[in-house]
Amino acid sequence: MTHRTRRVLLPPPLALVGALGLLSGPGPAPVLATGTGADPGARAALAEARTAARLEEVRRDPGRLRDFLRRLPKGGDLHHHLGGAVPTESLIRLAAEDGLCVVARTLTAVRPPCGPGARPAADARTDAVFRTALLRAWSMEGFPPGRPGHDHFFATFGRFAEVIRRHRGRQLAEVADSVARQHQFHLETMVTPVEDAARGLAAATGWDPDPARLHRALLAGGRLDRLVAAARAEADAADAGFRTASRCGTPRPAPGCRLVVRRISHAHRNSPPEVVFTQLALGMRLASRDPRFVAVNLVEPEDGAVALRDYRLHMRMVAHLRRAYPRARVTLHAGELRPGLVKPADLAFHIGEAVEVAGAGRIGHGVDLVHEDGWRGLLRTMARREVAVEVPLTSNAQVLGVTGADHPFPVYRAHGVPVVLATDDPGVSRTDAGHEYARAATVHGLGYRELRDLARASLEYAFLPGRSLWRGNPTAHGYRPVPECAAAPPGHASPGAACRRLLAAGAKAAVQWRQEVAFARFERRHGG
Known part of the structure; x- marks a missing residue:
């Protein structure tokens, strides 16, 4: 039986627009489908079951599976580096437009003029061999599959660093479009605010092992606040460039204009301790004052000599600053290690310290889990506190x-720890969210309902303000709507008055509702 469907517009009030913080303004209101005749819950259950069967039907057909997962609503990307997300072809184009040069021996982009041993990046427009060499040097393109690419992966960033210092707005516009086209609604991307100025302040302040004294020294004379103002101005300029490049606010906006974007400030863990502390303090203060910035993280290879030496010191820094800035959130790269990469003692505590000492609300990677001391107890703690793990399956493999049975992805899930799929550096890895969901479906055998819950988790554990659409601990008890929105399956019917108030009150529930509307459409399309 078929039923006519009417569409109801839910106009976003100004409070909701402000809470969402869309780079482009409110845009069109989400469309809510509601039907007549059969009970919405029964229709939703039937469409869900048929969609799950459709996934099993296409599972062994790569082309059809790819199309299914590309169209699947995939929530948000919570572990994402803006600098590593720009497609390599775009980096080469930008380098050529800016007149940059490339050092022939290292294939590193540098400022002009092109001296001995360097050539214009623009040569890649006509020299196919040179262009291919850049693609391979600046990404994982052509890297032998099945071989750990640790050194090559991390080396790429230094080679194109001069490119990504420029045109941040254009880069964000391209990345936002690619995320939106993957049917995602939220992006938390990692950036380094005013890096040179932060390093300058750190050098002027120097190191003090007492974090309270060091923090006071940074604040003295308004120095850290001037850094915050500079970082906000830098973000303003990037946002303006984004809006222009994406035609936001015009009759033909780009897809990325409707994406909710937040920034995570990161510190470079292989830098001197005064630099790490200054970058963390800047990120925490930004997250307390500017809603575009929501959290801090630590980046760079976790197995670096300085990162290993100072790991526990960094965790204590974060713990101290969390007390000073309770509104700021923390997500930490932790456990991006494997046996043989570091000595066994360094596999035994990184995730635990991130959770227990630094108080991270999420961790990234968490690959060395089973080598941690007391890892089963750690899993219980993470499950109880709902500390989510950001899992970029392709990045971990590369x-x-x-990968496969060696990856702790199923171990976290089996112990009730929230898990979200992520892309990490999709430009470098040559991947996207659809590929990550395909890996979860094929390598780990997940079905439709499990993939849908992973997508829901990526919004449930996003650093967005406001109440959730889901009650309690959804990882442990399933995704059950809160009483205000429980009259019908979310997204399958127009919300009642109480539910509308919830959606208007905070960004999290509003974005989650958008995803549920998208799921309803997806299941009608694939489940008939």
Whole structure:
């Protein structure tokens, strides 16, 4: 039986627009489908079951599976580096437009003029061999599959660093479009605010092992606040460039204009301790004052000599600053390691310290889990506190050579720890969210309902303000709507008055509702 469907517009009030913080303004309101006749719950259950069967039907057909997962609503990307997300072809184009040069021996982009041993990046427009060499040097393109690419992966960033310092707005516009085209609604991307100025302040302040004294020294004379103002101005300029490049606010906006974008400030863990502390303090203060910035993280290879030496010191820094800035959130790269990469003692505590000492709300990678001291107890703690793990399956395979049964992805899930799929550096890895969901479906055998819950988790554990659409601990008890929105399956019918108030009150529930509307459409399309 078929039923006519009417569409109801839910106009976003100004409070909701402000809470969402869309780079482009409110845009069109989400469309809510509601039907007549059969009970919405029964229709939704039937469409869900048929969609799950459709996934099993296409599972062994790569082309049809890819199309299914590309169209699947996939929530948000919570572990994402803006600098590593720009497609390599775009980096080469930008380098050529800016007149940059490339050092022939290292294939590193540098400022002009092109001296001995360097050539214009623009040569890649006509020299196919040179262009291919850049693609391979600046990404994982052509890297032998099945071989850990740790050194090559991390080396790419230094080679194109001069390119990504420029045109941040254009880069964000291209990345946002690619995320939106993957049917995602939220992006938390990692950036380094005013890096040179932060390093300058760190050098002027120097190191003090007492974090309270060091923090006071940074604040003295308004120095850290001037850094915050500079970082906000830098973000303003990037946002303006984004809006222009994406035609936001015009009759023909790009897809990325409707994406909710937040920034995570990161510190470079292989830098001197005064630099790490200054970058963390800047990120925390930004997250307390500017809603575009939501959290801090630590980046660079976790197995670096300085990162290993100072790991526990960094965790204590974060713990101290969390007390000073309770509104700021923390997500930490932790456990991006494997046996043989570091000595066994360094596999035994990184995730635990990130959770227990630094108080991270999420961790990234978490690959060396079973080598941690007391890892089963750690899993219980993470499940109880709902500390989510950001899992970029492709990155873990490329960088560490860890995949399949060797990956702790199913272990986290089996112990009730929230898990979200992520892309990490999709430009470098030559991947996207659809590929990550395909890996989860094919390598780990997940079905439709499990993939849908992973997508829901990526919004449930996003650093967005406001109440959730889901009650309690959804990882442990399933995704059950809160009482205000429980009259019908979310997204399958127009919300009642109480549910509308919830959606208007905060960004999280509003974005989650958008995803549920998308799921309803997806299941009608694939489940008939």
